Amino acid sequence: MQTLFFKISFILLLILSSCTQSQSQMNTSNKSGKVQKSNEEWKAELPENVYKITREGATEPAFHNAFWNYTGEGNYVCYACGQILFSSANKFKSGSGWPSFYMAFNDSAVLEQKDTSFGMIRTEILCSRCNAHLGHLFHDGPPPSGLRYCINSASLKFKPQK
Numbered sequence: 376m377q378t379l380f381f382k383i384s385f386i387l388l389l390i391l392s393s394c395t396q397s398q399s400q401m402n403t404s405n406k407s408g409k410v411q412k413s414n415e416e417w418k419a420e421l422p423e424n425v426y427k428i429t430r431e432g433a434t435e436p437a438f439h440n441a442f443w444n445y446t447g448e449g450n451y452v453c454y455a456c457g458q459i460l461f462s463s464a465n466k467f468k469s470g471s472g473w474p475s476f477y478m479a480f481n482d483s484a485v486l487e488q489k490d491t492s493f494g495m496i497r498t499e500i501l502c503s504r505c506n507a508h509l510g511h512l513f514h515d516g517p518p519p520s521g522l523r524y525c526i527n528s529a530s531l532k533f534k535p536q537k
């Protein structure tokens with residue numbers, strides 16, 4: 376009788392662990408390493424202002440955000456998925472009131488997409504891993520790139536250098 380009980384609990388344990396495993400794989404990333412979640416899932420786990428910016432393309436107010444004049448040394452990662460997006464080494468004072476970088480952390484960190492909202496033609500910047508809206512790219516940045524990645528603080532988390 377006892378052996379039967381152990382057998383059943385072992386089988387139950389197997390079923391349970393395989394369920395949670397497949398679910399976490401489904402929720403976090405697919406084979407390409409991309410993080411894909413439904414809007415409902417993002418809404419449940421992100422603060423409201425972060426959800427509005429990263430999933431609905433909203434813009435936070437200039438000068439009233441966490442990192443516009445922050446000078447700590449380290450990396451800025453995606454608020455939603457944690458991928459490293461920008462380094463403090465590439466941050467510069469743009470005077471715009473938003474954190475500004477002249478280049479991304481590497482070639483694969485961010486995606487560029489044409490944005491024609493508000494009657495303007497702009498280049499939208501997205502996290503390449505979870506497609507979070509980060510900000511826009513302008514061509515009035517400093518050397519060496521001449522680029523300005525104008526980013527919403529709320530789409531970022533700061534990881535200080537160790």
Ligand SMILES: [Zn+2]
Pocket residue numbers: 453454455456457458502503504505506507
């Ligand atoms: Zn991301």
